[in-house]
Amino acid sequence: MKKKITEKSIELFEKKGFTQTSIQDIVDELEVTKGTFYYYFSSKEQLLMAIHLEYIDDLLERQEKIMKDERKSSVEKIRNVIALLINDIKDKGPSGRVFFREIRHLSNHNIGIIKKKRNQIRLNIEKVIRTGMDNGELRPNLKPDIITFAILSLTNYSYQWFKPNGEIHSDELVQIYADVIFNGIMEKND
Numbered sequence: 001m002k003k004k005i006t007e008k009s010i011e012l013f014e015k016k017g018f019t020q021t022s023i024q025d026i027v028d029e030l031e032v033t034k035g036t037f038y039y040y041f042s043s044k045e046q047l048l049m050a051i052h053l054e055y056i057d058d059l060l061e062r063q064e065k066i067m068k069d070e071r072k073s074s075v076e077k078i079r080n081v082i083a084l085l086i087n088d089i090k091d092k093g094p095s096g097r098v099f100f101r102e103i104r105h106l107s108n109h110n111i112g113i114i115k116k117k118r119n120q121i122r123l124n125i126e127k128v129i130r131t132g133m134d135n136g137e138l139r140p141n142l143k144p145d146i147i148t149f150a151i152l153s154l155t156n157y158s159y160q161w162f163k164p165n166g167e168i169h170s171d172e173l174v175q176i177y178a179d180v181i182f183n184g185i186m187e188k189n190d
Contacts, residue, residue, distance in 0.1 A: 002040040004030060006054070009047055014094045018048060018102040048102060049110045055099045056117045059088065067124050074132030075182065078151070081125055082181070083174045085155035090164035097159050122148055151181060 008029050012021040023044055027037050041047040066072070066080045089096060103114060126148040132138035154177050164170055 013098045018105045055095045077128045
């Protein structure tokens with residue numbers, strides 16, 4: 001039941017927003033009592049925090065597997081992280097939209113916990129960029145923090161517009177983003 005409450009809440013939070021969705025809305029959709037809700041969650045904010053933690057912990061775990069794969073070059077790891085973030089929209093779009101849009105409704109303490117985990121995702125990318133610079137895969141004069149923010153800006157904003165069943169496939173979007181990151185958009189004149 002806890003999973004059903006979480007899934008239905010994600011659906012309602014995405015559609016109506018956190019503040020416009022009441023606990024009564026959630027239990028009505030599931031045809032259960034408020035007591036059932038309170039058995040699993042002490043408040044609507046605790047539910048929102050559980051949604052945030054599940055989302056960010058899963059993303060971090062999958063990113064860390066990419067980062068620890070010593071068979072991959074830094075460029076491959078960056079491309080794989082871009083793919084991870086774009087394919088996440090396809091697989092977990094509603095959760096991602098709730099994550100990015102509704103964080104403001106968490107308490108300052110809970111926001112701090114989520115931001116720390118979110119920062120770890122950023123720092124992991126920054127580290128692989130530095131490694132790529134050090135080993136000669138990437139230009140030595142890059143600003144890893146700015147490149148990391150660019151990657152995250154491209155991918156995270158995609159939650160706002162990318163439709164996995166639309167005219168562009170997720171693999172194609174990953175290729176476009178990777179091409180922009182690695183090659184830019186200017187025609188090369190040799």
